[in-house]
Structure formats: structure tokens, C-alpha cells
Amino acid sequence: NAGVTQTPKFQVLKTGQSMTLQCAQDMNHNSMYWYRQDPGMGLRLIYYSASEGTTDKGEVPNGYNVSRLNKREFSLRLESAAPSQTSVYFCASSAPTVNTEAFFGQGTRLTVV
Amino acid sequence: AQKITQTQPGMFVQEKEAVTLDCTYDTSDPSYGLFWYKQPSSGEMIFLIYQGSYDQQNATEGRYSLNFQKARKSANLVISASQLGDSAMYFCAMREGYTSGTYKYIFGTGTRLKVLA
Numbered sequence: 493n494a495g496v497t498q499t500p501k502f503q504v505l506k507t508g509q510s511m512t513l514q515c516a517q518d519m520n521h522n523s524m525y526w527y528r529q530d531p532g533m534g535l536r537l538i539y540y541s542a543s544e545g546t547t548d549k550g551e552v553p554n555g556y557n558v559s560r561l562n563k564r565e566f567s568l569r570l571e572s573a574a575p576s577q578t579s580v581y582f583c584a585s586s587a588p589t590v591n592t593e594a595f596f597g598q599g600t601r602l603t604v605v
Numbered sequence: 606a607q608k609i610t611q612t613q614p615g616m617f618v619q620e621k622e623a624v625t626l627d628c629t630y631d632t633s634d635p636s637y638g639l640f641w642y643k644q645p646s647s648g649e650m651i652f653l654i655y656q657g658s659y660d661q662q663n664a665t666e667g668r669y670s671l672n673f674q675k676a677r678k679s680a681n682l683v684i685s686a687s688q689l690g691d692s693a694m695y696f697c698a699m700r701e702g703y704t705s706g707t708y709k710y711i712f713g714t715g716t717r718l719k720v721l722a
Contacts, residue, residue, distance in 0.1 A: 523708055532614070534696060534714040542707050550709070582650065586708070590638045590700055591657050594710050596650035 494518050498583050498597035505573040505604045513568040513600050515583030521595070522588040524566035526550075526558060528579040529599075535582065541566055542588065573604045608632060609699050611713035618687045619721050625672070626682040626716045628697030634658075637701040639680040640710070641671065644694040653695075656680055684718075692720045 496517045505511055517524065522543045527535040527550075537550030539558040547558050555577060557569045566585075570577060580601050584594040610629045618624035630639065641653040656664045656671045664671045672681040684691055694715045702708035 525710065527712070532714060534609075534611075535698075535712040537709060537711070540707070540709055548707065580648070584650075584710070586700075586710075588706075588708055590636050590702070590708065591655065592638075593640055593652040593655060594650075594698075594700075595652075599648050599650075 496583055496585055496595050496597040498581075498600050500600060501598060503600060503602050505570075505602065507574060507604060509573050510569065510571050511573065512570075513581055513583070513602075514565070515567060515597060516565045517583075517585040517595070518564065519585060519595065520563070521585035522563070523586045524560065525584040525586075525594065526556075526566070526568045527582045527584065528552065528577075529582060530579050538568065538581075570602075573602075575604045578602060578604045608711045609697055609713035611697055611716050613716045614714070615717045615719070617719050617721055618684075618691075620689060621686055623683060623685045624687055624718065626684070626695050626697075626718065628680045628682065628713060630678050630680060630697075630699045632699060632701045634701040637699055639671070639673070640698040640700065641669070641680075641682045642696045642698060642712075643691075644696065644715075645690075646693070650696075654682070687720045689720050689722060692718060694718075 525540045526538040541560040583597040586594045639656045643651045697713040
């Protein structure tokens with residue numbers, strides 16, 4: 493089982509460039525999430541999708557957009573990258589009940605120069 | 606207001622000893638879940654243990670146990686008989702959303718554990 497697959501694993505962008513981080517899960521999960529991880533700040537929620545067809549802002553949505561393409565796929569787009577968006581990005585998915593854990597992708601290390 | 610608080614940025618423990626990693630939380634949802642994740646230096650997020658808000662007993666998974674004190678809103682992770690491979694970052698997380706149906710996971714800032722030989 494692949495679980496949650498993120499692409500790419502590493503990316504370097506110049507300030508102002510755009511890119512899309514891809515995420516796909518094969519566990520038939522309704523809920524999907526995008527987090528960013530920065531030193532000393534833990535994982536902060538950027539956007540989430542509680543179910544196919546819905547997306548909502550998390551704690552740090554500015555500078556990002558998302559698309560829930562279908563039940564499997566949830567992409568994160570940086571329209572105009574800034575150095576402050578240098579981070580490790582994680583996609584996660586889970587079943588829509590309180591007692592189930594989130595399954596994470598391997599992460600994308602993004603550097604904006 | 607911060608919903609998950611981990612007050613120990615870093616900790617050391619001697620190999621084979623037990624260690625407790627602290628986590629406090631805040632929520633008004635009557636139904637919620639508490640989770641611990643391990644992140645080794647390789648970067649992946651590994652689920653360790655879960656505790657439900659209605660669970661009467663503390664959760665255990667092998668060498669991991671969760672000391673759940675609902676009245677104090679704490680969910681501390683206890684690792685018994687520490688091993689060198691336990692050296693990692695540990696995150697406490699809460700899933701709430703019973704009322705809103707959103708079921709978001711909120712993470713703490715993490716505790717970096719170093720096991721000494």
C-alpha cells in the first residue's frame with residue numbers, strides 16, 4: 493500500500509515563482525490536510541478538506557490555495573513564492589471520525605530563494 | 606489561544622530508563638482524540654498512540670503509554686525502557702470537531718528527545 497504520496501520530495505524556487513505540491517492517498521479517506529513544519533513551531537495547518545468538494549482555511553492559509561481534485565487528490569499551490577514559505581510541507585489524510593489517526597506523506601522540503 | 610502545549614523543547618534520558626513527555630490541551634468539544642507522533646531524523650511522521658476523550662483507561666502500545674488526566678487536560682506520553690532508537694522529535698496532537706464536523710488535527714510544537722548510551 494502506498495498510503496499518502498507527495499510529490500515532489502524536494503524543490504527550490506525563486507521568489508515570485510509558482511508551483512503546485514501534489515498529494516494523493518489510496519486509503520479512501522474523506523479528510524485531507526496540508527501542514528507546514530518550521531523549527532520550533534510544530535506542524536501548522538494550512539488548509540484542509542473535510543470531504544470531497546469542500547476546503548477550508550487552517551491556521552496559516554495566506555499565500556496558498558488548494559484544490560480537492562477528487563477523493564484521492566488534494567493539491568497545494570503557491571502562486572507567488574516568498575522566502576517565508578521555505579518550510580517542510582506535509583500532506584495527511586484520515587477517516588472522518590475523532591478516533592482515527594492521520595496518515596502522513598513523506599513531506600516536501602521547499603526552499604524559496 | 607494555543608490548544609496543544611508542549612512545554613519541553615528538549616529532553617535527555619538515559620538508555621533503559623523511563624521518560625515522560627508532557628502535553629496539555631484545551632478544547633470545548635465533548636468528544637476529541639489525543640495522539641502522539643514520533644518524527645525521527647529521517648523526517649517521516651510515525652503514529653504512536655491514541656487516547657479518546659471518553660476512554661476510561663489509559664492507552665498503552667508496547668513501551669508507550671499515555672497518562673490521560675482529563676480534569677487537568679493533560680495527555681502525557683510515557684516511554685518505558687528507553688532505547689537509542691527513541692531519539693526523535695515527539696508531537697502531541699488533538700483532533701476535535703465533533704460539533705463542527707471538521708475533525709482538524711492540531712499539533713503542539715514538539716519535544717526533541719535524546720537517549721544517552
